[in-house]
Amino acid sequence: MDLLDTTREAFRLLFSGDPTLWGIVWVSIKVSILALILAGPLAVAAGFSLSHVVFPGRRLLVILVQAFQSFPTVVVGLLLYLLLSRQGPLGALQLLFSQPAMVLGQMIIVFPVLAAYTLSAVQGADPRAYETAASLGAGRMRAAMTTLWEVRFAVMAALFMGLGRIISEIGCSLMVGGNIAGLTRNIPTAIALETSKGEFAQGVALGMVLIVLALGVNVALAAVQGQGGMRRAW
Amino acid sequence: MVAVMEIGGLAKSWGGRPVLRIPQLVLEAGSSYVLSGDNGAGKSTLLRILAGLEPAKVERFAFEGKLLQLGRLPAEVRRLIGFVHQHPYMFNRSTLANVEYGLRLQGVPRHERSRLAHDALTWAGMAEFAGAPAQRLSGGEQQRVALARAKVLSPHVYLLDEPTANLDADGRRRVLELIAQLAAADKVVLIACHDLEMINLPGVVRLHLENGSLEGEGPALRALAGG
Numbered sequence: 001m002d003l004l005d006t007t008r009e010a011f012r013l014l015f016s017g018d019p020t021l022w023g024i025v026w027v028s029i030k031v032s033i034l035a036l037i038l039a040g041p042l043a044v045a046a047g048f049s050l051s052h053v054v055f056p057g058r059r060l061l062v063i064l065v066q067a068f069q070s071f072p073t074v075v076v077g078l079l080l081y082l083l084l085s086r087q088g089p090l091g092a093l094q095l096l097f098s099q100p101a102m103v104l105g106q107m108i109i110v111f112p113v114l115a116a117y118t119l120s121a122v123q124g125a126d127p128r129a130y131e132t133a134a135s136l137g138a139g140r141m142r143a144a145m146t147t148l149w150e151v152r153f154a155v156m157a158a159l160f161m162g163l164g165r166i167i168s169e170i171g172c173s174l175m176v177g178g179n180i181a182g183l184t185r186n187i188p189t190a191i192a193l194e195t196s197k198g199e200f201a202q203g204v205a206l207g208m209v210l211i212v213l214a215l216g217v218n219v220a221l222a223a224v225q226g227q228g229g230m231r232r233a234w
Numbered sequence: 235m236v237a238v239m240e241i242g243g244l245a246k247s248w249g250g251r252p253v254l255r256i257p258q259l260v261l262e263a264g265s266s267y268v269l270s271g272d273n274g275a276g277k278s279t280l281l282r283i284l285a286g287l288e289p290a291k292v293e294r295f296a297f298e299g300k301l302l303q304l305g306r307l308p309a310e311v312r313r314l315i316g317f318v319h320q321h322p323y324m325f326n327r328s329t330l331a332n333v334e335y336g337l338r339l340q341g342v343p344r345h346e347r348s349r350l351a352h353d354a355l356t357w358a359g360m361a362e363f364a365g366a367p368a369q370r371l372s373g374g375e376q377q378r379v380a381l382a383r384a385k386v387l388s389p390h391v392y393l394l395d396e397p398t399a400n401l402d403a404d405g406r407r408r409v410l411e412l413i414a415q416l417a418a419a420d421k422v423v424l425i426a427c428h429d430l431e432m433i434n435l436p437g438v439v440r441l442h443l444e445n446g447s448l449e450g451e452g453p454a455l456r457a458l459a460g461g
Contacts, residue, residue, distance in 0.1 A: 011289070132323045
């Protein structure tokens with residue numbers, strides 16, 4: 001099958017609503033969005049605390065969070081595999097090769113990205129925002145929420161960045177998901193498998209979906225950053 | 235006169251260097267205080283400490299007779315201490331929403347909140363800007379909105395940090411008029427400033443910060459004077 005036939009077949013799969021292909025897309029979106037929703041609030045709170053609360057070891061923690069942004073996803077997968085395998089400390093949970101394991105892995109991957117970007121956003125925020133909220137009667141939590149609202153465009157950008165990182169990662173999903181058809185096969189693991197079998201059409205179709213998703217995330221990110229920039233320029 | 239705010243044994247250091255040492259300061263209801271001092275004398279720091287925004291070593295702090303920890307003021311007390319920055323921060327929302335912010339925290343119903351905020355903006359001469367994005371306002375307009383935002387919560391103490399600094403003549407005149415109205419009410423108004431017109435206003439208690447110590451007149455520093 002030449003490149004033209006492969007592309008034609010890929011489009012046919014996409015537009016015929018092929019259930020296998022769209023099932024894989026659904027697994028990818030579901031797992032990544034769930035990981036983002038579960039890790040998001042914790043990571044944003046951690047990022048805010050790191051920028052705002054002074055405690056011993058904070059500097060080391062900031063360095064670790066920043067370093068873990070580029071931690072290889074396959075190593076995260078390996079460590080999680082060891083924890084979740086039958087002999088591992090969390091083996092009793094029987095999560096290995098399941099979507100919850102993939103969600104857990106992606107949460108670990110996205111956490112430092114969100115925390116580091118939130119930290120940077122809050123550090124860039126005007127400190128008077130928190131003080132003004134506090135002087136108007138806001139408690140610590142409410143003043144923190146107000147500050148985060150003031151830098152909401154940067155925090156939203158962090159969420160899009162995080163989504164972009166996990167929706168396209170393959171190492172961890174392959175290790176703890178196991179690439180099981182109809183269950184844990186997502187876009188990146190399916191592309192790798194189909195390509196290794198010489199079945200390029202589905203891989204190309206899934207690649208197109210991944211590119212569209214990545215472009216969509218980046219367009220949303222640019223829109224959010226543009227809006228924030230316009231507001232700051234006032 | 236009733237003491238609204240009493241602070242005793244205040245000490246503040248930056249990197250081990252003492253910047254403020256105030257044995258006693260008493261702010262009384264219905265009194266206005268003007269706090270002068272050179273740049274870097276610690277005027278803003280003192281106001282921020284009194285607002286509970288800056289940590290400091292304080293032996294005794296009482297608000298309306300109640301002993302409290304200054305660094306851990308409950309929200310209901312913080313609301314009674316209206317602090318306005320030299321360059322007030324406007325939340326990234328409308329002018330009206332900025333003034334409503336504190337009322338929203340108190341759980342004031344929406345209709346009542348809007349009415350009170352409109353009244354406060356009218357008092358500040360800013361009603362026509364209610365729907366405008368607050369961050370777009372000029373410095374003088376933001377200062378007036380900040381005064382309205384503080385006033386709407388009916389604080390018992392106003393702490394105003396250089397409220398007329400960097401304002402043009404018209405903005406300065408309007409802000410001075412508003413401050414005069416606040417001072418005429420039975421409130422405590424403490425203003426840190428360099429503004430000679432304000433320092434020389436009749437009826438105000440003049441305090442001066444120099445080398446970290448407070449000098450002044452009247453009963454505000456009674457312990458200092460041995461009273």
